[in-house]
Amino acid sequence: MTLDRTATVAQIVTEHAAAARVFQKHRIDFCCGGDVTVAEACRNRPVEPDALFAELEATLPEAGAGDAEDPRALSTPELIGLIVERHHGYLRQALPYLAPLAAKVARVHGEHNPKLAPLLETFTELRAALEPHIDDEERTLFPALVAASSDPAALRGELAGMLEEHRAVGALLERSRSLSDGFTVPEWGCNSYRVLMAELEALETDVLRHVHLENHVLMPRFV
Template identity: 45%
Template sequence: MLDPNRSIADLVSEHAECAAVLRRHRIDFCFGGGRSLARACEEHSVDLDELTHALEHAIRSRGPVPADPRGLSTAALIAHIERTHHAYLRQALPFLDRLAANVARVHGATQGNLREIAAEVALLRLALELRLEREETQLFPALESGRAKDAAAELATVLDEQHVVGAALRRLRDLTCHYEAPQG
């Protein structure tokens, strides 16, 4: 049985399949990840037993477990991040930006917030692309070369900039009513 006092960030770190369950319940495990499972349920008026059951089901149902990135060397972890996550974002962000702009252009007159959504997607793209660049040119080289002071400073900057990304994602969630398609 899952410990209700465990942080939701730790839960998702160990069991990535729990992320989808938490998202369905609109529980933020990234920016609010330090909260316990019990506290998150209380804040979101979610039944703890029901959520625990759904999380345990997701854990039991998972497919093959990928290698735990916490066990990788610094160089291997950086390579994994760049190959998996950065490559995906470099492909997906321009597509999403163009798609949001096109939808706003075609349907913006009848769906008032589509222009706001497109603007927020463009802001998110810019913030994430700047972050990828900073990680690849500043943070990762400092980590790989063992320059702890430089790495700590770059990491602090990246974490500060994360607030821009988080704000854009929260605004998109609000503008889209939790990513629900509009009626009609």
């Protein structure tokens, strides 16, 4: 497989969902900052564009059926249903589960790793941002997007607000990855520590893909 060198990061992920994990590995934003080429995204980063393209092109053929589902082929109600069922549903389970786990690890191991207390604070901020965000989408934004009588100007305002909230969530995710040292577990880390790091990384993965769908598949239908 040969990828288009002029495509944006977001376009590559939209065409090939499995590319998301490669960009995530290299901490390249394919959501709110995805409207840049790979060459632009690699500036000031420890990865060269040619090397990143080689990794992408080696990875994508292995994805196989993983790229079979193309969200662009879904109608707007179907796409919204996918977002709500897959991503909102995940958050409604993961966030309450992670809260006491993050508090426990910070309490037990905070003396060994002083980053755990700010990591807990960051997670708490992230939860406080995400839970009302998805509630508002389901109550207000999504019904407006499928309503035939919606005011286009009002929709654009709602979508602009969604995008700003996504940027704030992206910054919190980046801080979480930094404070967790890339979700690594020290040698002395207990099982709870290992589970927390694995679940925080899974949360990052799901939220990034969730935001990508809204920013680059759903939003362009209306803006």
